[in-house]
Amino acid sequence: EKAIEGFQRANNDRPSDALKSLIVKVKDHVHLLKDLKDQKPPHYLFIFDLVENAKRRIADGRFDDATARLYRAFEALSQYLLKSFKIESGKPDYSLLPEDRQKRLRENWKGDLPSKISMEAGWAILFYLDHPSTKNLMKTDEITGEATIDGDLKNLLGKRNNSILAHGYDPIDERAVNALLSKIESILNNALPIETKAYRARFEFPRLSE
Helix, strand or coil: CHHHHHHHHHCCCCCCHHHHHHHHHHHHHHHHHHHHHHCCCCCHHHHHHHHHHHHHHHHCCCHHHHHHHHHHHHHHHHHHHHHCCCCCCCCCCHHHCCHHHHHHHHHHCCCCCCCCCCHHHHHHHHHHCCCHHHCCCEEECCCCCCEEECHHHHHHHHHHHCCCCCCCCCCCCHHHHHHHHHHHHHHHHHHCHHHHHHHHHHHCCCCCCC
């Protein structure tokens, strides 16, 4: 904030409209980052921050880095949504669910419920608990009968697992990371419509316009 005030004083003689707009945006961004600091992951503010940082990595040509951030955003979203059922991904206590939801989950889950919830398991649990965000996102596998991430999204997420930042050596190209970004943004709009409208644009990095 002191840096902003100093910059503003240095340009007070004839500040342009673009500069005035930038200063307003930077001040808002500082306040937003303070709000972010006050929250505990996987709060939705962290998810929006991950996505906007991924966009900057794409602009810099760092596609593997961007994909890793988008993957983490998708995982964090499942963790955030599970908290609405009082389920903590790191140490879930399924007994906190209402009895009817416990019954539905155990009837659909193959084997013991996970003691630590992975990304795919998190979305599967949300699917079995009928969370609306899983519509058009999850499906029941025809062979195994288990819930799985549908179609192109699963393939795009798999590219992260095969990248050098995860478990493989395959580079990720611009087309793939932009496709994943589009998918994640659509999922966020669907899962968190109110929060997205209120906060997403505020996470865009302030820049001086022409």
